[in-house]
Amino acid sequence: MSAMTGQLGTIDRLYVLDAGTAIAPDRSVYTPGKWQGEPVTLSCHAYLLQRWGEWILWDTGIDERLADAPEGRIVAHNIRGLVARPLTAQLAEIGLAPAEIGTVLLSHAHFDHIGNARLFRHARWYIQRREHEAMFGKDYRAFGYAPSLHDCLRQARVELMDGDADLLGDGSVQVVSTPGHTPGHCTLLVRLARTGPVLLSGDAAHDSYNLAHRCVPAMNASAEATLASMERLVEMADAKRAQLWLNHDAAQSATLAQAPEYFD
Numbered sequence: 001m002s003a004m005t006g007q008l009g010t011i012d013r014l015y016v017l018d019a020g021t022a023i024a025p026d027r028s029v030y031t032p033g034k035w036q037g038e039p040v041t042l043s044c045h046a047y048l049l050q051r052w053g054e055w056i057l058w059d060t061g062i063d064e065r066l067a068d069a070p071e072g073r074i075v076a077h078n079i080r081g082l083v084a085r086p087l088t089a090q091l092a093e094i095g096l097a098p099a100e101i102g103t104v105l106l107s108h109a110h111f112d113h114i115g116n117a118r119l120f121r122h123a124r125w126y127i128q129r130r131e132h133e134a135m136f137g138k139d140y141r142a143f144g145y146a147p148s149l150h151d152c153l154r155q156a157r158v159e160l161m162d163g164d165a166d167l168l169g170d171g172s173v174q175v176v177s178t179p180g181h182t183p184g185h186c187t188l189l190v191r192l193a194r195t196g197p198v199l200l201s202g203d204a205a206h207d208s209y210n211l212a213h214r215c216v217p218a219m220n221a222s223a224e225a226t227l228a229s230m231e232r233l234v235e236m237a238d239a240k241r242a243q244l245w246l247n248h249d250a251a252q253s254a255t256l257a258q259a260p261e262y263f264d
Contacts, residue, residue: 009170019061043253063115107202131184180226197242
């Protein structure tokens with residue numbers, strides 16, 4: 001792993017995985033002062049990258065064991081998580097078992113992003129150092145983490161990142177530091193030959209309204225850092241002419257081809 005370079009490569013395929021649904025009882029948590037008391041449904045995704053026969057996973061979604069609970073379960077921040085399609089079943093449709101995924105990248109450690117960490121304890125994980133310190137620190141509750149979902153990573157191979165990183169050294173998979181939602185939140189820029197560059201925003205902004213109006217969710221770790229990261233996200237999307245995929249924007253998610261279909 002190296003710093004970002006000017007040399008640009010591409011990945012072969014990008015799969016959008018259904019990582020569950022999150023239902024929050026009060027939308028104003030994400031848009032303070034607007035839509036108070038109205039429930040909101042958030043799409044959740046994990047993303048599978050293929051390059052030269054190697055498999056990389058960006059986030060792991062909501063714990064697939066919730067598929068056994070049709071009503072879901074409140075996990076954190078009073079948000080209910082539901083799973084309709086287990087992650088392992090979706091990987092099987094592509095012809096993969098979790099053991100075949102060698103690398104996992106983490107945007108941040110909230111339950112809807114790290115819920116299936118136990119399935120990938122064998123993999124090499126890349127996590128921002130500030131995120132790792134927060135998720136295993138004594139103040140984890142203040143950031144909305146659920147340690148039972150990531151304690152398995154204490155024995156995993158974890159590479160700690162400090163800011164931006166070019167994962168493969170050719171610009172095809174670039175980690176972009178976008179803190180604010182959590183202390184070490186990050187975004188991923190991937191490049192595809194036909195689709196072009198795509199920014200996978202994590203939770204730097206929850207949907208297009210939040211991004212356009214610079215709404216800072218009440219649970220975020222830092223309002224100042226959130227706003228700076230939103231600005232960086234928009235500037236980068238413009239400069240790179242990249243598509244910006246907002247993980248929790250249900251309307252946008254409905255327009256994206258889902259696995260086993262893929263982008264190339």
